[in-house]
Amino acid sequence: MPEPAHRGEWYWTQYIDDQGRWRRASRQPPGEDLAAMRRGLGRQPGSVPQMWRLYQAIVADEHSPRLAAEHAALCLFGVHQQSQRTPMHKPGTGLGKALRDLSRRDGVSEEAVARRFNAAATATSFDELVAHLRGLVTLLRTHAIPLDYTTLLTDLLRWSDPDGQAQVRRRWGMQYHAWQSPTAQSSTSGDAAIA
Numbered sequence: 001m002p003e004p005a006h007r008g009e010w011y012w013t014q015y016i017d018d019q020g021r022w023r024r025a026s027r028q029p030p031g032e033d034l035a036a037m038r039r040g041l042g043r044q045p046g047s048v049p050q051m052w053r054l055y056q057a058i059v060a061d062e063h064s065p066r067l068a069a070e071h072a073a074l075c076l077f078g079v080h081q082q083s084q085r086t087p088m089h090k091p092g093t094g095l096g097k098a099l100r101d102l103s104r105r106d107g108v109s110e111e112a113v114a115r116r117f118n119a120a121a122t123a124t125s126f127d128e129l130v131a132h133l134r135g136l137v138t139l140l141r142t143h144a145i146p147l148d149y150t151t152l153l154t155d156l157l158r159w160s161d162p163d164g165q166a167q168v169r170r171r172w173g174m175q176y177h178a179w180q181s182p183t184a185q186s187s188t189s190g191d192a193a194i195a
Contacts, residue, residue, distance in 0.1 A: 006056040010070075012077050012089035012149045020090035020146060029081060037078025041134060045071035069156035072130045077149050080137045090146035095133075095155065096175025098140055098147040105143055113139070117176060121169050126159055 015022060015029050022028060036050035045067045046052070054074055057066040080088040096117075103113040116139075120132035140147065155172075158164030 008056050010056055010150055011054050016087040016089045018091055020087055034078045034081055037074045040075045065160035069153050072156050073149050073153040076133055076137045080141050088146045089149045091148050093147045094151055094175045095147055096172040098145050100176045101145050102143055
């Protein structure tokens with residue numbers, strides 16, 4: 001499925017370039033935007049007036065799966081970017097890869113990450129998925145591990161279709177369980193955790 005139609009740049013790409021760096025050294029997302037995104041968690045898309053100007057998806061109505069996917073991605077990005085000095089959107093880093101990186105950090109239980117990841121991947125509703133992703137994104141934020149929010153938005157949109165759910169689950173699983181060379185593995189596990 002191609003990326004959902006949108007009228008401008010997704011919020012997270014307005015500040016972060018294709019290499020996952022700030023577009024301008026001092027230009028981070030405004031704190032009030034991130035706070036508005038976090039207020040949107042658990043609320044219906046379009047119900048937080050401070051978020052209205054942040055939406056970019058082209059939708060037919062307020063019940064559109066596109067709007068729900070963008071709303072969830074914005075809210076999760078707001079949680080992830082909170083209090084971070086480095087960008088938490090990194091093109092090319094899917095959810096499975098980000099969680100694999102998390103599971104290999106010192107002081108992190110690989111079993112606990114896998115259990116939480118499996119709970120998200122087997123969610124039976126969109127709201128349940130977003131609730132699990134919120135907890136996972138909070139863990140990623142704790143360890144300053146970014147992920148690709150444009151891809152996450154597309155995954156969230158695919159979740160509205162049973163065939164799409166299966167595709168997303170397979171891709172996340174392949175990313176999480178991907179073979180990694182010993183050199184890359186040792187550099188990942190040697191990273192210091194950020195509290």
